[in-house]
Amino acid sequence: MVQVRAQQPVNTDGSINLEAWLDHVLKMDPALEREALKTACEYVREAERRARPDAERPAVGTSTFLVGLEIAEILADLKLDQDSLVAAVLYRGVRQKQIALDEVQRRFGQVVAKLIEGVLRMAAISDSLNPRESLVLDAQTQVENLRKMLVAMVDDVRVALIKLAERTCAIRAVKHADEERRQRVAREVSAIYAPLAHRLGIGHIKWELEDLAFRYLEPEQYKQIAKLLHERRLDREQFIAKVVQELKEALAGAGIKADINGRAKHIYSIWRKMQKKGLQFSQIYDVRAVRVLVPEVRDCYTALGIVHSLWRHIPREFDDYIANPKENGYRSLHTAVIGPDGKTLEVQIRTHAMHEEAELGVCAHWRYKGTDLKSTSSHYEEKIAWLRQVLEWHEELGDIGGLAEQLQVDIEPDRVYVFTPDGHAIDLPKGATPLDFAYRVHTEIGHNCRGAKIDGRIVPLNYTLQTGEQVEIITGKNGSPSRDWLNSNLGYVTTSRARAKIVHWFKLQARDQNVAAGKALLERELARLDLAPVDYDRLAEKSNLKTAEDLFAALGAGDLRLAHVVGLAQQLVEPERSAGQFELIPRKAGVPHKPGKRDDIQIQGVGNLLTQMAGCCQPLPGDPIVGYITQGRGVTIHRQDCANALQLASREPERIIQVSWGPVPVQTYPVDIFIRAYDRSGLLRDVSQVLLNERINVLAANTLSNKEDSTAQMVLTIEIPGLDALGRLLARIAQLPNVIEARRHRAVS
Incomplete structure (x- = not known):
């Protein structure tokens, strides 16, 4: 069990003997730089003196300087690198606002500042273990979400280790604190940080955290x-x-x-x-x-x-x-x-x-012994595996920062974890919006939603949520859902739960209201995509409905998706178009891309070469692959773990080349779009930004300003992969300030 505080050397006046402390730390890890550590220690000690010029020496556990030394010593025992220890020394000073983060970056470098920023992000976890019963989640789900959120926040394994060391210092320091603070810190450590230490295999920290948390949470049984x-x-x-x-x-x-x-x-x-x-x-x-x-x-x-x-x-x-x-x-x-x-x-x-x-960090059996809660998130398991791998390689190679940077590239979160204003953690699919969040919390909150704040700032309802953000929903007294929320092109809801709640609400409304709303919705979208006129009775028949009124009612109630009906409408309109007119046919979903073709492979630094898939290992897209240059038959593609490839690499390493899977080719079609807006500065820039975000290529652009009515008209020729993408693009442009209309444009012959 680590006992740091008792080992800190002191002068006769009770102050820390910094030189003796540095001797002790460098004995633990001779690779550390004495002067860099000393500079950081003196800097934070001076910052604390400036912050408390007339106060007595702060007590152990409250001094930013003493806590920084204690965190750094725990990390030195784990053999962490120089930047980690400097960040540890400075962290509490930054958190207490005695030191500015931009000043840390200027004096100690971007890496140290980024580590401190990562640990500060995790402070939200400490404020979120609310002992009161939650109306949203049961206690076990709340704790599990917080664990997953913490791991999702970790971009660098050193951030997690600094936080573990900081929480170890915190629970040591609450011995003389009031009961409420002891309970809060112990609850947090027991639920979040002891299991994390156990999962990462850092046994001696895990044991100390568990024993101290147990001492405060169950004092009678502990005694x-x-x-x-x-x-x-x-x-x-x-x-x-x-x-x-x-x-x-x-x-x-x-x-x-x-x-x-x-x-x-x-x-x-x-x-x-x-x-x-x-x-x-x-x-x-x-x-x-x-x-x-x-x-x-x-x-x-x-x-x-x-x-x-x-x-x-x-x-x-x-x-x-x-x-x-x-x-x-x-x-x-x-x-x-x-x-x-x-x-x-x-x-x-x-x-x-x-x-x-x-x-020291390789045996991590938290799933088997540390808790009864099983993770269901594949990303969570990948991230934990990544953290363990970095720790294991650090034991062998020493460069924990470089390893973290190399290994984290392929890890992509599949969930986001956000906070309610009360501090409860909510997990949502990646790409979720504030409306998804509102319906996840409560159906009525979703129905009455009129706006959203993220960390105190107003955002659109189709804003994409990020892990760690606090979401506040602004509601009206007698609100109701908007049918625009069901338009997938507008991106208001992404979860099936939210969509189902909205659809159910519209089903309960009067049929005549749904008919009127559905007809207006369809006419507006067909006009924007230049697909009118359409025979609505034939369209209803293609939708397996009896009459056009049934079609409008189903659209208005949300039983039919607008994008699906528009696709059917295009199939009706397309044969009536002239042979020279642009035909935009949406690609059929569900047609798999056949792997193993030459166009699938990219050969680094070589141009186009003949390629063929090795029959011994039969690589598929997504498999790690390597290329072998044959004599007269181009490049043979093997899996990296293929026994034949490994044998060839040892025998003829000069003929092994780097290859990767190329992107699946997407066919695009040229189309003209028309935009009319009230003229303003930056209008063209904002439209261009939308095109950039949607990854749309522009072939031609023509703009015209009308001084009489202060409007601007744009006709853009773009390349688009399908009707769905066109509808989404026009919806995004229509949401820009001052835009009056955005629609598909057909040149007058």
Whole structure:
């Protein structure tokens, strides 16, 4: 268990001896730069003095300088890099607004500033564990959402480690705080940060967080177990010393050099095992425990045989995690025996390498033991795997920052996590809008929604939510949904839940209202896309409805999607057009792209070469691939893990080239669009920005301003992949300020 504060050296006046502290930290990690650390420490100490010029020296736990040293020392024990320790020293000063973040960037660099900014983003988690019962989510779901939100926020593994160290300092410091603060910090640590430390495999931090949180959340049970441990402490120490001596002699006699130590059993783990298995304290076998560390794997089994020859094994209390490792990679031998004097004893046997993995970040078995909550998010699992991989590679290579940057590229969140004004975490699909959020919270909030604020600023209802934002919905007293919300081109709702709630509301309205609204909606969209006139009775027939009135009612009630009806209308109109007129036929959905063609492959730095797929591994789009230059048959594409490719790479590395999957080609069609707007400065720039955001290529543009009525007209020739994309583009342009209309344009012959 890490105990940092007691190790901080002090001068005779009680102040921190900075030089001695630096000596201690550099002894932990000689690779650190003394002067850079010293500069950061002196800077934050001076900032604290300026902030409290007339105050007495702040107490431990409240001093930004002392807390910074404590966080940095925990990170030095984890062998983090220079930037991480500098960020740790400065973090609390920035959080307390004694130091400006832009000043940190100027003096200490962008990397340090970015790390601090990442840890500050996580502060929202601390404000969101509300002990009151939620009207939105049950407590378990709330905690799970917060865990996922925290992991989603981590762009750099060092950010998570700095936050863990900072929370370790925070829970140490609440010993003399008021009860409310102790409970709040302990609840947060127990629910969020101890499981995260466990998941990342940082055992010694996880154990300390669990024990301290348990001490404040269940003080009576903590004291009871602590008292039982203390009453038997002397007896237990004498027993362990006897076991260690006897086992050392037996192992030495077998020629095995082993390190044997008594293993402290943590109070929380004892309580959890008693609760889970319904056991009494006297029935816990591993209260008395030793850990045996040996050089080689074969020594583990030899040591196990010696243990079982010395003492009788307890049935069903043996686990071989070396021959059968857990899915997370954890390896060790666990056995329980009847030791000297008839007392139970747990023995763990592992190699030194296995022990390092278990203690410092590779063995992460949070899913199996740390909690009963199972994650259902694939991104969450990918992100945790990424964090563990960076930690594991850091143990081998040392450059944790560079590794994080290389490994994080392919991780894309599939969910976003946002806060309600009360601090509850809500999870939504990626791309969700404030309207999706409103209907997720409560149906009536969605129906009455009239606007939204993100972190206090007004945003459009089709704004795309980002993880960590606080969303506030502005409601009216007697509001109702808008039919525009169901228009997918406008992007107001993306979740099926919100759409279903809106559709249900319109179904309850009078039929004549739905007929009128549906007809107006369809006529407006057909006119904008230049598909009128349409025979509505024939259109109803193609929609499997009896009459045009039924068609309008279904549109008005939301039973039919506008985009679907417009597609059917185009099929009716298209044959009536002249042969020279532009035909825009929407691509049929559900037609799979056939992989394995030459156009699918991009060869780095070479131009077009003949390519063929290897028959041995049959790579598919998305697989990691590599190219092999053949003699006369172009480039053969293999999976990177293909045995043949690996053999070729070792034999002829000069013929291996880098290749990647190219994008699926999208066919586009030229079309003219007409825009009329009240003239203003920046109008063309805003239209161009919409085209850029939608990735639309412009072939020609013609603009004309009318001074008499202060309007501007634009005719743009663009390339568009289909009718859906055209409708979405026109809807986006129509939402721009001052735009009167935006529609498809047909030149007059």
